[in-house]
Structure formats: structure tokens, C-alpha cells
Amino acid sequence: MNLRRLFTLILLAVTGKQIQAQSPDWAEKIAPILYTNCSGCHIEGGIAPMSFTGYEAAKTYAYSIKGATQSKSMPPWPADPQYRRMAHEKLLSAQEIQDISDWVDAGMPSGDTTKAPAAPSPKTGSSILNANLKLKMPDYKVKTSNDEYRCFVLPTGLSADKFLTEIEVVPGNYSVVHHVLVFHDTSKVPLQLDSADPNPGYLGFGGTGSSTSKMIGVWVPGQDPFQMPPGMGIKLEKNGYIILQVHYPANIQDVTDSSKVYLKYSSSALREVGIAPALNHIAPSLQNGPLYIPANQKKDFTSKYTVPIDISIFAVAPHMHLIGQKIKAFGVVKPGDTNKFISIPQWDFHWQRTYTFTKVQKIPSGTVLWGNASYDNTSGNPLNPNKPPKAVSLGEATTDEMMLVYFWYTLYQNGDENMVLDTTQPKNLSHTNSFATHSIVGFPNPAGEIYHLRGVTNEKDRLNYQLFNVAGKLIPCSWKWNGEEVEFDIRNLAAGNYYLKISGIGFTKNMALIKL
Numbered sequence: 001m002n003l004r005r006l007f008t009l010i011l012l013a014v015t016g017k018q019i020q021a022q023s024p025d026w027a028e029k030i031a032p033i034l035y036t037n038c039s040g041c042h043i044e045g046g047i048a049p050m051s052f053t054g055y056e057a058a059k060t061y062a063y064s065i066k067g068a069t070q071s072k073s074m075p076p077w078p079a080d081p082q083y084r085r086m087a088h089e090k091l092l093s094a095q096e097i098q099d100i101s102d103w104v105d106a107g108m109p110s111g112d113t114t115k116a117p118a119a120p121s122p123k124t125g126s127s128i129l130n131a132n133l134k135l136k137m138p139d140y141k142v143k144t145s146n147d148e149y150r151c152f153v154l155p156t157g158l159s160a161d162k163f164l165t166e167i168e169v170v171p172g173n174y175s176v177v178h179h180v181l182v183f184h185d186t187s188k189v190p191l192q193l194d195s196a197d198p199n200p201g202y203l204g205f206g207g208t209g210s211s212t213s214k215m216i217g218v219w220v221p222g223q224d225p226f227q228m229p230p231g232m233g234i235k236l237e238k239n240g241y242i243i244l245q246v247h248y249p250a251n252i253q254d255v256t257d258s259s260k261v262y263l264k265y266s267s268s269a270l271r272e273v274g275i276a277p278a279l280n281h282i283a284p285s286l287q288n289g290p291l292y293i294p295a296n297q298k299k300d301f302t303s304k305y306t307v308p309i310d311i312s313i314f315a316v317a318p319h320m321h322l323i324g325q326k327i328k329a330f331g332v333v334k335p336g337d338t339n340k341f342i343s344i345p346q347w348d349f350h351w352q353r354t355y356t357f358t359k360v361q362k363i364p365s366g367t368v369l370w371g372n373a374s375y376d377n378t379s380g381n382p383l384n385p386n387k388p389p390k391a392v393s394l395g396e397a398t399t400d401e402m403m404l405v406y407f408w409y410t411l412y413q414n415g416d417e418n419m420v421l422d423t424t425q426p427k428n429l430s431h432t433n434s435f436a437t438h439s440i441v442g443f444p445n446p447a448g449e450i451y452h453l454r455g456v457t458n459e460k461d462r463l464n465y466q467l468f469n470v471a472g473k474l475i476p477c478s479w480k481w482n483g484e485e486v487e488f489d490i491r492n493l494a495a496g497n498y499y500l501k502i503s504g505i506g507f508t509k510n511m512a513l514i515k516l
């Protein structure tokens, strides 16, 4: 033990009482954390089922907030920060997680509420200043029993080529827009598909149904506008279309959406950015194809691409469908010199985003890019759309699979590797906890009669379930295993907010549950 640490320990021993008395309060410690990191989604009308605005709301969900932040399932950030740190990460620091935990353990003190930051208001417009194009899809009345992926075709009206420098999607209705892929196309195919469908837009999952569509953006809740590095842009050819492919989740009744996309472009030519799935599911990239996962099997695939010329890359976005489990991409510049790009240890189709590097990366000619992806086509995978499992092969449908790693790239120029894309100081994360995401899914929420828990299949014999009310009182409840998921019968539960504590060996997760 060094002297400094000893000193800290002594100080702690002496001032222990005081530290106790100074446990973080909501007004000055917790509200800033929640408003900055959670309110993008946990707000009235937001994508998350409950709002954390105000002291009462934070207190109501305190135990779940503590659980979700300790398990690192919230905020949702599927990329593993221990593999590579990214620009503009949406992650809590070890200290913030500790502050939340201390606050809950101290009985959720409010502190002087006049010192709390102003309550955030729901986002309505774009954060892009002076956007050149604002395109709005027609009003669409969403009515789903299953997940729906709908493509809306929006002509750009551009009579000359432009270079896209910034893009942001603004959902018309945050509570039903789960994620959006943005494409650009100049062929007539999307228009034809659109006119063949009686409703606004047309159905399409994965791609747009047109082989010439190029992806120009990805939006998931909480994603900021996407910016190209200075002097670079994606070419938007004249007379083209933007295609917004919107994912509406299941069980929506007559909610109207009218999402918008904001684009900023340069009229003078910039260094052209391409977005290419350099690692992909087709030979020669796919090393052990075809991409085929027999029913009840888990399979791993490897892709490879040798970079033929010096390039610079600045963002990466992996893409798989529903039974994808994990995916990783890295570049071997030469033996012993590996550039780790991204690792997603627990893939979730619903939280795919684009990750920007903190600096532009030079990828010298001859670098071998590698991608490793794993798929789980067993009934133990809660996100398997087929029950019982069916063989899955390459394709665009929900129930097909893909393996793509998109790279945002341009031709290398001297000095690119010095371009910094995020000037903020990275947060100090605790390295002892591993990242965990949404492997356990509870639905519906709010629930009236039966609350289902998926993703606990393999652990069903080892897990304990305890239901608590907001005062922390244990509430008796019964559950049963239905062969696929755990079902809680909550018919006799009083209406209100609860949290369900799921615990196993070295594992706890608190799920917020709202009883109607």
C-alpha cells in the first residue's frame, strides 16, 4: 500500500460519519445524472416506458434505476468499452453508478430541490443548425400486431449533386419509432414499391428492396446527429430519394407517426465518404459460408477483407438480425499490430447504432480486416423469432440473417490520423463489471394480467424472482414456467409501480413493472 492510499484510508476512518451524512441527494447529484444520461428516452412521450423527470419519479423507480445502472443494462450502449472506447459514449462513470447506489441506500434523500437542474423537456426539433433539407414522411397510422418495418420514400428535389455532412432523424412519435435506417437511391425501384402498396410507404425489412440503395445513416433512440469529419461528405446524387426505413414494434394501436430527416450538405465537392460493408456475408469475404444456421444450433462465422489502398475510417456499424449473439471487428495491420474496431458482446437488433471513433483511423494498404459473428438458433435464445426454431439462411426478411460490418471511409490523406472527433474527456469506467444488455426482456409493460419474462430460459432453475413495491416491501406473487418464458400472474396486484428483482449466482437485475 502506498502512502497516499494509506492516507485516504485514515481519512475515511476519521470522517466516515461525515461521509455518511453527505450521501448524494437527488437535487445536486442524482437529477443531473438522470437528466443528462437517461432523459433522452425516459421522458413523457419518450421511447422508454417511464419518465424519470422530477424527484417523485426518480424515487418511485429508484431500486430499478440502481439495478439497471449496476448491471450496466442502462443506458443502452451495446459496444464493449473494454474493447475500444468510442466518441460520445452514452455510458455512466463508475462514480455516477456509485452515487446512484449510495443515494438509494441512504433512502433517496431529495436535498434542496431548488438546487436541482431544470427539468428536461421532450425533444421536438433537430439539433442540426441551418439544415439544408428537411424531409417529412406522410402521416402514417401505426397499427401493428407484429413488428413492422416500413420504408418511406422522400424525393430530395436536388437538381445538382451535393455532399452530405450531417444527418439526423427526428421521430414523429418517440413512443412508437424504435429505430430508423436511412438510405439514398436514384433508381425507380423504391418508388414502384411505394406505389404498389396502398398505405404510405411499403413494407421492407433489412434493406429497401432496391440493390442500388446506399445506407447513409442509422438512428436509434438517444443517438445524436451524425456528423462527417471536416472536409468530408457522402455524395447525394441529383434527383434522388431518401428512404426512411422505420421499425415500429408490435402491439401498437392507431398511433400516428410522421418522422422527419434533417440533412446538411455542402454544394462544393468534398472528400467523398463511402459507407461499405467491407466485412460481409458473401464469399469471398465470408470465409466459412454460406450463412446458414440449422435449427437448434449455434454457429460462428468469419469474414475477411484485405484493404487494397491506404484509407481513413471514422465510424463503424455492425448489422445482424434477430438471432445474432455477438459480433466483433478488427484490423491486422501487420503481425502484432491489431487495430480493435468494435465488439458487441450481446447483440440486440433493436439497439444497433453507428459508432464513431474518437480519432480518424489510418488503415494502411494491406491491412486485413476481420469480423467474427455468432448466432444462436436454439430455443434458449429469447429473441429467436421462430418457436420452435427453424433453419435460418441469408436474406432480408426478419426471420433471415445477415452479417455485415459497415465502415465509413475515405481515401487517406496525410495527417488524417490526427483528426480528433471527440474532444471531451472519456469517463472513468469501472473495469470490474462486465457489460450486460437486454438479455432479459419483460413485457407487456404496463401490464394488466400476465407479465412475461423472456431470456431466462437457461437459468430458470437458478434464478429467484422477488416482487417489491416502491416502498421496498416484498409482495407475494406467483409465477410459472410456460416452456419458453416465465409468466407472472399479476391479476390480484394493486395498480401501481413495482420492481421485480431477479437474482442468481453473481447476478441481479431489477425490472420496473407497472401494473395497470
Ligand code: HEC
Pocket (backbone or CB within 6 Å): 033, 034, 037, 038, 039, 040, 041, 042, 047, 048, 049, 061, 064, 065, 067, 068, 069, 073, 074, 075, 076, 092, 220, 221, 222, 223, 438, 509, 510, 511, 512
Ligand atoms: C436510448 C434510450 C434510453 C436511455 C438513454 C436510457 N434508457 Fe432506460 N430504458 C429504455 C427503454 C426503451 C426501456 C424499456 C425496456 C427495454 O427496452 O429494455 C428502458 C428500461 C429501463 C428500466 C427498466 C428495465 C430494466 O432494465 O431494469 C430502467 C430501470 C431504466 N431503463 C433505467 C435507465 C437509466 C437509469 C438510464 C440513464 C442512466 C436509462 N435508463 C437510459 C431506453 C433508454
